[in-house]
Amino acid sequence: MSIPPDPASAVAASTEARGSLRLTRNITATWWYVSIAVVVFELMVVGFLVSTLIEVGFGALTTAAVGVGGLLWWASTLVPLFDYRHRTADAPLVVRRRHLVPLVTAAAFGLGAGLATGAWVVGVLPLIQTVMLLNWPPGVRLRVVLAATALLVALAVIDVRVTLVEDPAEIWAQYFFLAVFLPMITVSSLWSWDVLAALDRARTSEARLAATQERLRLANDVHDLQGHHLQVVALQLELAERLMPRDAAAGMEQLRAARASVDDARQGTRDLATRFRSVPLRDELANAVDLLRAAGTEAEATVAPDASLAPASALGPVIRETTTNVLRHGGGRWARLSLTRTDGSWRYEISNDAPNGVPVPTEADTGGGSGLEGLALRAAEAGGALEVHREGETFTVVVTVPADEGFAGEEVAG
DSSP states (O other): OOOOOOHHHHHHHHOOOOOOOOOOHHHHHHHHHHHHHHHHHHHHHHHHHHHHHHTTTTOOOHHHHHHHHHHHHHHHHHHHHHHHGOOOTSSOOOOOOHHHHHHHHHHHHHHHHHHHHOHHHHHHHHHEEEEEEEEOOOHHHHHHHHHHHHHHHHHHIIIIIIIITTSSSHHHHHHHHEEEEEEEHHHHHHHHHHHHHHHHHHHHHHHHHHHHHHEEEHHHHHHHHHHHHHHHHHHHHHHHEEETTTOOOHHHHHHHHHHHHHHHHHHHHHHHHHHEEEEEEEHHHHHHHHHHHHHTOOOEEEEOGOOOGGGGHHHHHHHHHHHHHHHHSSSSSSEEEEEEEEEEEEEEEEEEEETTTTTOOOOSOOSSSSSHHHHHHHHTTTEEEEEEEEEEEEEEEEEEEEGGGGGGGGGOOO
């Protein structure tokens, strides 16, 4: 007799399917905030440089050339910045086929802009900023950015006091202030992303560990149960084999005892499965919502006050299976669950977003009693029915089962 999957196993299954580097939707949103902050600040520096050149009185051709070069440099930094999102500790510092063009672009822009303006900071900053976006080992990036910031401060002082002495120093000082802090702001933003990504991976590992421990505990229980009964059956069959030639009646008695031991083993396995399966439906729905939210889905559940009277043995597996279907087939933005009592029956409903082009579960998806076909069979066994609806980008599964007070006793905490 097979034992149905428990919620912890469902967490591990969904996590493994998404991959070790696949981050949740909430963490992904944080990445976009971080990356947008970096690129916007870079654009501010380029824009402020152009406005400074205009105020100081540089020619239109020089200003335009610096502005176009600055935009090209800004665009080139998007490559290492977006590569940083999925970086790993063992990845190389520089990926030649990905980072060579941004580095060359930064060096060329810095050289041209530095010669055109005569400012050391303008010549050095683009390359330093691009270098900050590379995959530095832990601890090294901090030392690099501190050294780079000290260099930019020194060059800014030289530019304001010596190189650009004929130009309004206060105008350049405003630009240099932004330029000097650009690498430091970039590194602090990337550091905050590293912290969030590490926390997300730790949460994923914790869920995997919890599921593994639960499976090991279940495996030990099954091993102890089946091992005991199999050993008894083996001894009874051996005794029956010895008795049959001399005393057929005694041998048959041992065979009947062996059959009774097999029945005991089956019942014990069934009881063990029931213990894992019979979780209160309110807890089942809470676990489903937590699982969906951990996957980045905006989920909420509505539960009737007397949900303890609903048939847990019938609806519990339905809740777990439909939650897995949402993780596997849903769009991942939202999900709504409800368990209500209407017209003498219990109604469980789950809706989620399923954009066009995203496959939805069908009877042919999985076999062995799972999928929509398995849900329909479970509902039919409980005297209920399964309904499936799709309206636009909303996919809904509704399961109704008769309200029977006798089912309330099946809810036994596992």
